Amino acid sequence: MTVETPHAPARDAAPGAAGTNPFDEAQWSTPYGLPPFERIAPEHFGPAFAKALAAHQAEIAAIAADDRASSFDNTIAAMERAGQDLDRVASTFFNLTGSHTNPALQAIERDIGPKLARHGSAIYLNADLWARIARVDADAEHLGEEERRVLDRYRTRFRRAGADLAPEPKERVAEIASRMAVLGTRFSQNLLADESGFSLPLDGEDDLAGLPEFLREAAAEAATERGGGNSHVITLSRSLVDPFLVFSTRRDLRERAYEAWTHRGEGGGETDNRAIITEIVALRAERARLLGFESFAHFKLDDTMAGSPDAAMQLLREVWAPARQRAAKERGQLQALVQADGGNFTIQAHDWRHYAEKLRRAEHDIDESEIKPYLSLEGVIQASFDTASRLFGLRFEEVRDVPRYHADLRIWAVTNADGSPVGLFLGDYFARASKRSGAWMSAFRSQERLSGDIKPIIVNVMNFAKAPKGEPTLLSFDDARTLFHEFGHALHGLLSDVTYPLLSGTSVSGDFVELPSQLYEHWLEQPEVLRQHARHYRTGAPMPEDLLSRLLAARTFNQGFSTVEYTASAIVDMTLHLSAAGEAGLDVLAFEADALRRIAMPAEITMRHRSPHFAHIFSGDGYAAGYYSYIWSEVLDADAFDAFREAGDIFDPETAARLRRFVYGAGNLRDPREAYTAFRGRLPSIDPLLKKRGLVQAAA
Missing domain, CATH: 1.10.1370.40 (Neurolysin; domain 3)
Incomplete structure (x- = not known):
């Protein structure tokens, strides 16, 4: 998701001329309408947000106060046309805070998040605006399918935001949204601080033992970019940590790197995310209850393809059992390698990747440095x-x-x-x-x-x-x-x-x-x-054809491990959001440990994303109670690719045309079940997924 110093403004984009703000321009004259990055400075965003928010508030107020009868054009389409300046400022700003941030942008981010949340709440909880949306008559206006879909999505969004609530719970929902914006920003910035603040120095041949040339070069480049007196460093970039855990023959250094990687966000001090998680879980549970749902997970999945936490958990259980069985077999094979190497220890999580690579070489005569x-x-x-x-x-x-x-x-x-x-x-x-x-x-x-x-x-x-x-x-x-x-x-x-x-x-x-x-x-x-x-x-x-054959033959290698580390994260996410434990003071690490104990998580495998650094579910609501979606979508993708196989051509033009029309090009024009059925002719089966991951034999 080359290091510029994170404590200085982005020097690739020079500050604009004094007294000018690129966001004041109605349109940018740049090629393709790209943001004029070289002219945008951090100090431009505060005034730009203020101006754009005021303009959007005025547009919404005018729609809500319109004395004409509600129609699709003067209400729904008018809302779709509103806020374009705010979209432009926000999209530029949040792309920069993710991709190339600095302390000035981070300070603005902490300030603007709650303001945007309050702005959104004011729109969704505006009683006059909601009344106008509710009065739009699709049949009387003979609306087309796309217009009906937009109208339905607006009504769903407003209801889920609390538009039907009484004034007091409406106010509380708005307060929760504002506080959640603060917490999500803090979570992200704490995680970035932990990631950018760590480096493992590798000095001398002993520290570099086992590392192939490509990894040595990458570690040397990272050391140069980080500065300091080390010849090589391993940072918490996955593209450095993962291969280091695979190739390093220094078990002590593998352990140090793995501990840093898996304990981000829980080191104590200002960047510790545990208290933030406790508050987030409590606020989500409270909001769900105010909206009439049993839990946040029930609220979240009510508007998804799965439809309910039960459906999502059922899929996770169907995958978990064969994956855990497969992982147990893999663990036995790796432990045998440890013994064969003369190792007098039980394999641990920081050993798995290293010995898995040895096993892959033994079984498939292949290693990463060859590929x-x-x-x-x-x-x-x-x-x-x-x-x-x-x-x-x-x-x-x-x-x-x-x-x-x-x-x-x-x-x-x-x-x-x-x-x-x-x-x-x-x-x-x-x-x-x-x-x-x-x-x-x-x-x-x-x-x-x-x-x-x-x-x-x-x-x-x-x-x-x-x-x-x-x-x-x-x-x-x-x-x-x-x-x-x-x-x-x-x-x-x-x-x-x-x-x-x-x-x-x-x-x-x-x-x-x-x-x-x-x-x-x-x-x-x-x-x-x-x-x-x-x-x-x-x-x-x-x-070479031989290497290609060996690479493809190894596609399902170590899939017990991969499926277990993913599925455990999805189960903990769902379990956490089915609970209201946060309201009584959640101990997130104890909760996580108990959830893993109940599914018999293998001790030698760690969740792909432990809670204190689980940005998918705590930097925002996007994947909260929704991390299962990767495996849910994998059921779809495994089945969907079979459509090309059945056509006899992985680039079959007719199948590709349907895929573009009903999936890639269709946005949210249709309910996802309708969209998939329009492409495939039916809903999918789980069997292609189990086959794809090599879990069919384990499931039998």
């Missing part, structure tokens, strides 16, 4: 573009003389096969201390047609370890999969084909939004894609 030379970042980017071209007819042309917020940012103009514009794609690939961890997709501008033919500006953010200057960055296969995953999200934003902003792109149910991204990963694993794009970074030679 990476064939997976340059450039090659994988081109593979993702070529796949989109073959599926959807897209073309990508890199543009260089355009504004950018960091020197590493790359930008492509995206067009259809006939040359018509689709949008702009931004790729921000390298880790730095000013960027939060992880990988994600976001939008500087979303597609819509209500205000004109608005083309999207979509960004993918990664945290790959940057190679030394002059050398290509090489990816692990997991890194390559992450790039394909996020590019699937990007295509969901780029290919959006709707009229109304509310329905645009990824604005879909939380357990449907991962379908386009996870489905896209499948093409990376196809031999014909790898044969074309997996080429040696020095010689240009394609990956």
